[in-house]
Amino acid sequence: MPPIRGGSCAPPRRIMSRLGDPVRDGQDRSGASIDPRTTGERSRPARFTNRPAYHFSDRSRLMSRQVVSTHDAPESPLYSQAVKAGNTVYVAGTIGVDVTTGGFAGPTVQEQARQSLLNCQAILRAAGAELGDAVMVHTLLAHSEDADALGEVFEEFFPDVRPPRCVSKIGVDRPGLLISIAMVAVTD
Incomplete structure (x- = not known):
């Protein structure tokens, strides 16, 4: 049986920027707060990983x-x-x-x-x-x-x-x- 794909129930992880810096929602790369209501920016879409939500290493767990x-x-x-x-x-x-x-x-x-x-x-x-x-x-x-x-x-x-x-x-x-x-x- 192929692994189930999609999101997981784990807490959200920090997303890394292209430069390797941690990026949090509501902050720019310098750490300054971004308010989309005042800057006109849209909030970033959620990022999905290509990892399975569950992976069974053997059939005994099925x-x-x-x-x-x-x-x-x-x-x-x-x-x-x-x-x-x-x-x-x-x-x-x-x-x-x-x-x-x-x-x-x-x-x-x-x-x-x-x-x-x-x-x-x-x-x-x-x-x-x-x-x-x-x-x-x-x-x-x-x-x-x-x-x-x-x-x-x-x-x-x-x-x-x-x-x-x-x-x-x-x-x-x-x-x-x-x-x-x-x-x-x-x-x-």
Whole structure:
């Protein structure tokens, strides 16, 4: 994995002038104070180094990733149900299929949403998390007009703290599929 580039959280360093003298913001090379309001000068832009903010010398320091799988939620041969990286769980788009019957939970978006959230709950539990640990929920709908009907269902599953949520349109046209829910959860 290439090192991450960009700024760092370290305190600002003194910048050296071309002559090797330390230059501080608000001072000229002689050390006299410069007030940009009176001199008409602009303040100097921040300087960025080409050094990585973090550099891992060996792969042992990298965050471990664990594939999460459970038979209590629909499985796909194309992707993992979830991946746990550190204390964060990323749940893939989960549809409202009841694993006991193998079919959709019902013909309405509310029924499929309930089942989809139950499936997400099963996946999160397999990863050692709960629905209450969710920090982001991404809802994908076949019909955008169904978005208003989901409020009641989400209140059942998230009675206290409602995580941020976004709604998009499903890109796959599958007969009977009305909703898919993906989420991110963080455990303590």
